[in-house]
Amino acid sequence: MLPRDTDWRQGDLLSCEAAAALELVSANDQGRRVIVITHDCDLVHDSERCVEVIIAELVVKDPKPDPQLSYAKNPRRLHLAYEATDAAPLILELRHADRRSVPKGDFAGSAAKDHSHALPVDAKRALKQWLAARYGRPAFPNAFEKRLRKRSGKHTVEQLIAKILEPDAKHLVGLFFDLGEQRGAEAAEGEPYALSVSVVYDATEGGTEARLSAERVAGQLREMFEKTYGKPDVATEIALDACEAVADTRLTLADLRRVDQWRLEHISLRDGDQGDFLPAGEMPA
Template identity: 35%
Template sequence: MPQAAPEWTRDTPWRQGHALSSEAAAAFGLEHHSHPGDTLVIVISHDCDLANDNLEVEPEVEVIVGRAIPKPDGNFAWGKTPKTLHLEVACDGAQAFVELQARRKVALPKAELAAFAPREDFALEPTGLAVLRSWLGSRYNRAAFPDAFNRRLEATGFAKRLAKILAAHGELISFVYFDLAGGDQQELPDGMPYELTIVLVYQPGDEPLDTADAVDDVADKVSEAAEEKLSGQSGQPAELVNFKSCFAVSEQDIPVSRARLLMHWRLEHVTLKADDDDLAPVQF
């Protein structure tokens, strides 16, 4: 007598952040478009949606077809860009990294995924899961800077210089905030520069003093680049963007009231190490 196919129930073992086995990925025909041998498929549906066993209301599980990578690019760590994420995970108890791209989402039928179990050798720690959730939402909830500011920043070349700095040190930085001194919603006329302060937010980690020193060094490099690219001649204010300062602050020390006044700047348009197929459109 043939065995009945497994059914999707509220007791499903699947949770957000779980990974599909190679057998499950092959059964659904999922593989990375350019690195099929490194395919790693991550479940991104919310736990509440996964627990819903009414398949007429919630029939599918959403996943992202990603890939294992040898090391992260700092520009894509901590969800700095909504299009690509480099995330630390654990495989067989060892540190590993995965690259996820927002446009590589696929919906799988729960009725078919019920036949498979999550990978037991794969784990996503709470911090990594929080980053994943924040990154998933950032595509639809991110700051829009004034067009005039975007054009001016692009004209100075500072955005690309900042991306290069963070590419080497970006694992330290969880957020990059821009404060435009009240000009965040204003299209300023020619001759009236934006006043720019840059805030680098970081996680203190297990060695907070060492981390603080390292991030202060990054802030110094950002300041040097900003002064070179943005500052006016002979001490006069810049005509496009007038750089005020760059400083670092721990996630534990920045108050919510302060964070709400800042605008999260993401490196959406400067994917320095991406393949041509993965390049994002030029925009802020």
């Protein structure tokens, strides 16, 4: 078991030698690293018999995080950047399918931490959100999601949303849908969903550039929704009542309890597709 004063924390990176000793990767595998994902408190709790880890792939083609896979924007894949004092950042891609459990006794006997790389605070927050979002992301009414799969030209509305968001993904925290009293309702044919959309941007890091990006996205979304479903007063499927850029500093807890963060679920199931910007979970990282 791990002692109460252990220095292991969620997000810590195992050394390559330790990962091989625990038979998580082969000794000569230079393309994968192992990350601890068990919560800090569970690492020392006696009732927890295993340490959960995830085997991550080293990103080498483009050694920087993909904006669409950063900050928990994709429910199944995540890019994390581990900082080093005397080397380039280590960019790793995580997938839920690559989680493993290691008995605590084995972990305590063989695990060693890679002290040359550290996970920044904001990246650790993103890791926590990504792990939690697997089970906590919202589900919208089937009728609503079916209507979002309506084709507009060669693409569905979902795919068009992704194309609109992609160029500005790095500035956006998430897209939040407010269905009001229809939040859990299966609307009958001819009864439109009244939808309000908040395009939330990072006001602290992005500043004016992020605001302009969010405003541009909001305008393009309004145009696309009205082209596909018609103006709100005549729409029979989805009536877009509002679509506005909102600073993350203005999003209150009351707002988050009323709205749901939306994601492109069917596209995110195709792991090879890079077109799924939309985040998962109900809280922004």
